[in-house]
Amino acid sequence: MVKSETREPVTRERAIRVAVALADVGGIEPLSMRKLAAELGIEAMSLYYHVKSKDDILDGMLDVVYSEFSTPHAGDERRSAMRDRAESTRNVLAQHPWAISIKARNSPGLATLGHLDSVIGCLRAAGFSMPLTGHAMSILDSYVQGFAQQEASLPLDPSGDIGAATEDIMAQQDQMAQAFPNLADMAVKPDPAAGLRLRQRVRLRTEAHPRRHRSSAGRRWQSP
Amino acid sequence: MVKSETREPVTRERAIRVAVALADVGGIEPLSMRKLAAELGIEAMSLYYHVKSKDDILDGMLDVVYSEFSTPHAGDERRSAMRDRAESTRNVLAQHPWAISIKARNSPGLATLGHLDSVIGCLRAAGFSMPLTGHAMSILDSYVQGFAQQEASLPLDPSGDIGAATEDIMAQQDQMAQAFPNLADMAVKPDPAAGLRLRQRVRLRTEAHPRRHRSSAGRRWQSP
DNA sequence: TGTTCGACCTTACACCGTATGGTCAGCTCA
DNA sequence: TGAGCTGACCATACGGTGTAAGGTCGAACA
Numbered sequence: 089m090v091k092s093e094t095r096e097p098v099t100r101e102r103a104i105r106v107a108v109a110l111a112d113v114g115g116i117e118p119l120s121m122r123k124l125a126a127e128l129g130i131e132a133m134s135l136y137y138h139v140k141s142k143d144d145i146l147d148g149m150l151d152v153v154y155s156e157f158s159t160p161h162a163g164d165e166r167r168s169a170m171r172d173r174a175e176s177t178r179n180v181l182a183q184h185p186w187a188i189s190i191k192a193r194n195s196p197g198l199a200t201l202g203h204l205d206s207v208i209g210c211l212r213a214a215g216f217s218m219p220l221t222g223h224a225m226s227i228l229d230s231y232v233q234g235f236a237q238q239e240a241s242l243p244l245d246p247s248g249d250i251g252a253a254t255e256d257i258m259a260q261q262d263q264m265a266q267a268f269p270n271l272a273d274m275a276v277k278p279d280p281a282a283g284l285r286l287r288q289r290v291r292l293r294t295e296a297h298p299r300r301h302r303s304s305a306g307r308r309w310q311s312p
Numbered sequence: 313m314v315k316s317e318t319r320e321p322v323t324r325e326r327a328i329r330v331a332v333a334l335a336d337v338g339g340i341e342p343l344s345m346r347k348l349a350a351e352l353g354i355e356a357m358s359l360y361y362h363v364k365s366k367d368d369i370l371d372g373m374l375d376v377v378y379s380e381f382s383t384p385h386a387g388d389e390r391r392s393a394m395r396d397r398a399e400s401t402r403n404v405l406a407q408h409p410w411a412i413s414i415k416a417r418n419s420p421g422l423a424t425l426g427h428l429d430s431v432i433g434c435l436r437a438a439g440f441s442m443p444l445t446g447h448a449m450s451i452l453d454s455y456v457q458g459f460a461q462q463e464a465s466l467p468l469d470p471s472g473d474i475g476a477a478t479e480d481i482m483a484q485q486d487q488m489a490q491a492f493p494n495l496a497d498m499a500v501k502p503d504p505a506a507g508l509r510l511r512q513r514v515r516l517r518t519e520a521h522p523r524r525h526r527s528s529a530g531r532r533w534q535s536p
Numbered sequence: 537t538g539t540t541c542g543a544c545c546t547t548a549c550a551c552c553g554t555a556t557g558g559t560c561a562g563c564t565c566a
Numbered sequence: 567t568g569a570g571c572t573g574a575c576c577a578t579a580c581g582g583t584g585t586a587a588g589g590t591c592g593a594a595c596a
Binding site (some may be wrong): 232 | 453
């Protein structure tokens, strides 16, 4: 379609970079081989020349994310290095929220391995035994990852979504306030700085399925 | 196909229960509307009489999981209640690992709301302010969830998988030991009790794509 | 000048969620 | 008794998915 001198050459690295960019914009579910190929200016099956499978791309994308984490250097002070790492993890995952949902795979890339290696090296250099290093990493990573996941599940960008969405639940608020008084209490006066923002957590996803093609009086999933 | 008196009646609740059972056995990716319907003895489209969409089923499944968490009762002591909750969360999520990957949705069910309500009630009864309650829940949930996620990403059942899978990486171990000395060190002498088991983390997923249909000498994704 | 080969394409398949519109037994009510 | 309604289910179809199998073609090389 476009002359080869005009089009930037396709490589595994570029495909993965473009995939990351697409996922950043539109999320990871709508990212398909066909759309990625189109973005690269080729056909879907041509991707398989550069890449094993879609999972291979996802692994590569995760490795890109790992490469953006702040990695401790030799001689870094332990506490500040771990703090930098945690903060950068939070920031990077906020920029690539899709990474959290694909984090449970098992084929780490070079950046991932390098990052973990550096972290282990930093802790060991600080005098930690190997078991203690494992424990420290488990504790830190569990919390940071879990926090990032909580944060990602909230609609952080204030795109007018919150006000409209809460109206749905407000209609039933009387019943809800009776059934879940503590929850209602927290939803009414939330702490703006708290990690949990229950009012947003509770919003219903009604706009995803706005209407049915026929009178739905009998449908089980309609509220009576 | 089967007489209606023979077949257990299909309801939203039963569909979700069966979906949970299927996901427990085979994971959540292969769970499709057609397979679930077949398991229930009906056709795929008949599910939509009882259920809004597949997302509706996933929401219901998550609510089932929440209903299995240990929920604090009125008057429970704060520390032990939170500890029970954390431990049961770990155990329940170990039994339903798929729940972790769909945890970032936004249409909570009654069990979810009830559970959160009870937790808030317990902390408030212990004298926590509302902001402090939010903070406490954020901290606890972040860690417990992150830990469960780490744990789920490891192949916990010793189905002979570990030994075979590590052979792949052992072949390249010399190069890896040089590039990532700390990682290799931890992989060689891991702590059996540590949360991170790097040796297993590092295994390659080669068996997923065992061979190609043609000589793959030129493929970019083959190691040179 | 013929052969190889890297990079790409076409076609096809099985599967997915679900929109649309039946079908039909059993019930209500005139 | 018979007409109409309705709850529960089914058949077909559409546009999407990942990817197996094999074809095409220009450039590089013998």
